[in-house]
Amino acid sequence: MKKITASLLLFLLILSFSGCDSNTNTSIPDTVSQDISSAESEPEQSEVSLPEDSDISEETESTDVSQEISEEISEEVSEEVSEEVSVPEESKPEESKPETSKPETSEPETSKPETSEPETSEPGHVEIGNAIYLDGGFVLYNGAAYTQSFFSATQAPKYAAVYDKYAEVFPESRINVVIAPLATIIITDPDVNARISSQSAILDKMEAAITNENINFVNLKNAYADHLDEYLYFRSDHHWTQRGAYYAYVEFVRSIGLEPTPIEEFDIQIIRDKYIGSMYNYTKDARVKSYYDTIEAYMPRKACTMTIHSGSSGVLTYKTCIVTSIKGYPAFIGGDHPYMIINVPENDQDKSIMVIKDSYANAFIPFLTEHYGNIVVVDPRYAGNLNVCEKFADYEFDDILFLVNSSMGNTGAWNRYFAGLID
Numbered sequence: 283m284k285k286i287t288a289s290l291l292l293f294l295l296i297l298s299f300s301g302c303d304s305n306t307n308t309s310i311p312d313t314v315s316q317d318i319s320s321a322e323s324e325p326e327q328s329e330v331s332l333p334e335d336s337d338i339s340e341e342t343e344s345t346d347v348s349q350e351i352s353e354e355i356s357e358e359v360s361e362e363v364s365e366e367v368s369v370p371e372e373s374k375p376e377e378s379k380p381e382t383s384k385p386e387t388s389e390p391e392t393s394k395p396e397t398s399e400p401e402t403s404e405p406g407h408v409e410i411g412n413a414i415y416l417d418g419g420f421v422l423y424n425g426a427a428y429t430q431s432f433f434s435a436t437q438a439p440k441y442a443a444v445y446d447k448y449a450e451v452f453p454e455s456r457i458n459v460v461i462a463p464l465a466t467i468i469i470t471d472p473d474v475n476a477r478i479s480s481q482s483a484i485l486d487k488m489e490a491a492i493t494n495e496n497i498n499f500v501n502l503k504n505a506y507a508d509h510l511d512e513y514l515y516f517r518s519d520h521h522w523t524q525r526g527a528y529y530a531y532v533e534f535v536r537s538i539g540l541e542p543t544p545i546e547e548f549d550i551q552i553i554r555d556k557y558i559g560s561m562y563n564y565t566k567d568a569r570v571k572s573y574y575d576t577i578e579a580y581m582p583r584k585a586c587t588m589t590i591h592s593g594s595s596g597v598l599t600y601k602t603c604i605v606t607s608i609k610g611y612p613a614f615i616g617g618d619h620p621y622m623i624i625n626v627p628e629n630d631q632d633k634s635i636m637v638i639k640d641s642y643a644n645a646f647i648p649f650l651t652e653h654y655g656n657i658v659v660v661d662p663r664y665a666g667n668l669n670v671c672e673k674f675a676d677y678e679f680d681d682i683l684f685l686v687n688s689s690m691g692n693t694g695a696w697n698r699y700f701a702g703l704i705d
Contacts, residue, residue, distance in 0.1 A: 407422075407567075410473070410477070411471075411473050411474070412424065412471070412474075413471070413473075413474045413477075414569075415477065416565055416567060418564075418565070420561075420564065420565050420567075421466070421474070421478060422565075422567065422569060422570070423469065423471070423474055424471075425517055425573055426465070426515070426516075426517035426518075426573055427517065427518060427561035427562075427564075427565060427567075427570045427573060428464070428465050428466050428469070428478075429464060429465075429466075429520055429561070429564065429689075430464065430466060430478055430479045431464055431479065431481070431484065431687070431688045431689035431692060432479050432484070432689075432692065433479075433483070433484045433487045433488065433692055434692040434693070435487075436694075437692055437693065437694055437697055438487065438488055438491035438692070439491055440694070440697050441488075441491070441492075441691065441697050441700075442491050442492045442493065442494070442497075444697055444700045444701050445457055445459060445492065445494065445497045445684070446494050446497070447701070447704065448682060448700075448704065449494065449496055449497065451671060451704050452671075452679060452682055454678060454679075455636075455678075455679040455680065455681060455682045456496075456498060456538065456680065456681045456682070457496070457497050457498065457682050457684075458497075458498040458499075458500065458534065458537070458538070458681055458682065458683045458684070459492070459497060459498065459499045459500065459683075459684045460500045460502065460530060460533075460534055460646075460683060460684070460685045461485055461488055461502070461685075461686065461687070461688050461691045462502070462522060462527075462530065462642040462643075462646075462685065462686065462687040462688065463481035463482075463484075463485060463502055463503070463687075463688055464481055464520070464687060464688055464689065465514075465515035465516075465520070465522070466478055466479070466481055467481040467482065467502075467503070467506060468506055468510055468514055468515060470510065481503070481688060482503040484688050484692070485501050485502065485503045485688065486501070486503065488688075488691060488692075489501050498537055498538065500530075500533050500534050500537050502529075502530055502533055505529045505530060505532070505533050506526070506529060509529060512525055513525055513526075513576075513578070514526035514529070516557075516559050516561075516575045517573040517574070517575055518557070518558045518559045518560075518561050518562060518570055518571075518573040518574070518575050519557075519558075519559020519560050519561055519575060519611065520559070520560050520561060520564070521559070521560075521611055521641065521642060521645065522642065522645060523577075523578065523645070524578060524579060524580050524614065524645040524648075525545075525578065525580070526645075527642075527645035527646040527649070528545055528580060528649060530646055531646055531649040531650070534683070535652075535653065538681065540653055542649075542652075543583070543649070543652045545580070547583065548580035548581060548583065549580075549581045549583075550578050550579065550580055550581070551578070551579045551581055551606060552576060552577070552578060552579075553577040553578070553579050553606050553608075553609060553610075553613050554576070554577045554609040554610060555574070555575075555576045555577075556574050556576075557574065557575040557576065557577050557609075557610065558570070558571055558573070558574065558575070559575060559610075559611065561573075577609075577610065577611065577613065579604045579606060579613060579614070580648070580649070581602075581604060582602065582603060582604065582648050582651045582652075583651075583652065584626050584628045584629065584651050584652070585601070585626070585627065585628065586601075586602065586603055586624055586625060586626045586627075586651050587599065587600070587601060587624070587625045587627075588600045588601075588602065588603045588615065588616065588622060588623075588624045589622060589623050589624075589625075590616050590619050590622040591619065591620055591621050591622060591623075592619040592620065593619070593620050593664060593666075598616065600616065603615050603616075603624050603647065603648045603651060604648050611641070611644070611645075612644075614644040614645045614647070614648065615644045615647050615648065615659065617641075617644070618640075618641055618644070618661050618663070618664065619661060619664060620660070620661060620664045620665045620666065620668065621658065621659060621660045621661070621665060621668065621673075622658075622659045623656065623657070623658055623659075624647070624650075624651065624656070624657040624659065625655065625656055625657075626651045626654065626655055626656075626657075627655075629651075629653065629654055629655040630655050631655040631656065632655065632678070633653070633654050633655050633656075633680055634654060634655060634656040634657070634658065634677045634678065634679050634680060634681075635650060635654045635656075635657055635658070635679060635680060635681040635682070635683060636657075636658040636659075636660065636670065636674065636677070636679050636681075636682045636683070637650070637657065637658070637659045637660070637683045637685060638660050638661075638662060638670075638682070638683070638684050638685070638700060638703065639659065639660070639661060639683075639684075639685045639686060640661070640663075640685075640686040640687060640690050640696075642685065642686065642687045643659075643685040643686070646685060647659060654680075656677060658674055658677060658679075660703065662696075662699035662700060662702060662703055663699060665703065668703060669703065669704065669705075670703045670704060671704055684700065
């Protein structure tokens with residue numbers, strides 16, 4: 283019996299090693315998530331252009347997020363949402379892999395169409411009235427997918443302290459804060475609003491946490507009141523459209539005494555139609571695949587040069603800040619990178635702004651070419667040990683603008699990202 287057992291064990295051991303050839307090339311799926319707080323990680327292509335005749339052009343953006351941020355959200359939400367007891371559990375609307383592009387002179391990366399439909403699980407959901415509430419806090423309503431965010435009373439004063447620190451480090455600059463509300467801001471159905479977190483209330487609470495009267499907090503809660511019949515947010519993606527970003531731009535420039543350019547003066551180009559964005563990957567709900575979007579670009583009216591410092595991918599230069607050859611949301615300023623500089627020769631070269639941002643700012647930033655000679659853009663997730671005081675010492679910034687969405691503006695990780703740029 284011992285000999286039989288020993289033989290069996292030997293056989294199993296040999297069998298287990300037979301499939302572990304050290305020379306085997308292991309294929310890693312493109313959607314494997316990397317920790318977005320790592321400065322060493324190379325930006326991953328998160329947008330794939332499929333052939334023009336494809337009926338469904340799905341975004342392959344990774345749905346995983348940094349474990350650090352996910353844990354903070356779960357801890358803070360359990361503490362902070364006691365006022366929002368009727369809302370579903372918070373989801374993760376935050377940014378995944380940095381969106382990258384090739385120079386305009388080359389063709390954008392493409393992939394072959396999928397030969398079969400991706401696996402779609404049937405998520406748990408509750409249908410109430412015209413809305414469907416999915417597990418994870420997602421909501422399907424009126425032909426669009428929505429996610430939610432929550433206010434953190436723990437983090438709000440910490441953000442206020444960081445803004446104060448920037449005011450000390452840049453005494454000659456005006457410090458501005460624009461928090462992009464999530465798409466639920468445009469829902470007017472009282473039955474739905476009774477069950478989800480209020481973006482207006484979140485913005486009010488974030489503004490109230492800032493006690494320094496020299497910090498310019500631009501509250502967007504009423505920015506869309508007169509434009510609710512317009513295309514402000516994507517139906518299948520968690521970002522705002524560039525039209526939605528335009529109205530945020532209007533509120534910002536008016537807050538600093540400038541006159542916004544009328545929207546009618548911009549040339550609109552269709553970058554892509556039948557676009558399906560990130561919300562299908564987040565929800566895995568087949569219904570989202572029918573929420574087709576169109577990506578419209580409000581092209582800059584003034585010539586500009588955009589120099590992207592993309593880390594390991596080197597330096598990319600464009601003669602525009604909207605790269606229409608990229609058939610997705612990364613067309614706006616070429617996606618997310620450590621930092622970039624946009625120069626507008628026609629504008630006053632002594633008028634400069636630094637934007638510290640997440641990807642919501644990407645659709646917003648091209649409008650700044652109307653007013654600034656130099657626009658420095660920093661994404662702290664990928665900036666590594668970059669110190670903005672040292673790196674951009676030659677710029678005398680008139681304005682420093684923090685622009686992230688309301689979920690990122692309530693997490694401790696982003697507070698540390700902001701602080702890390704001046705430490």
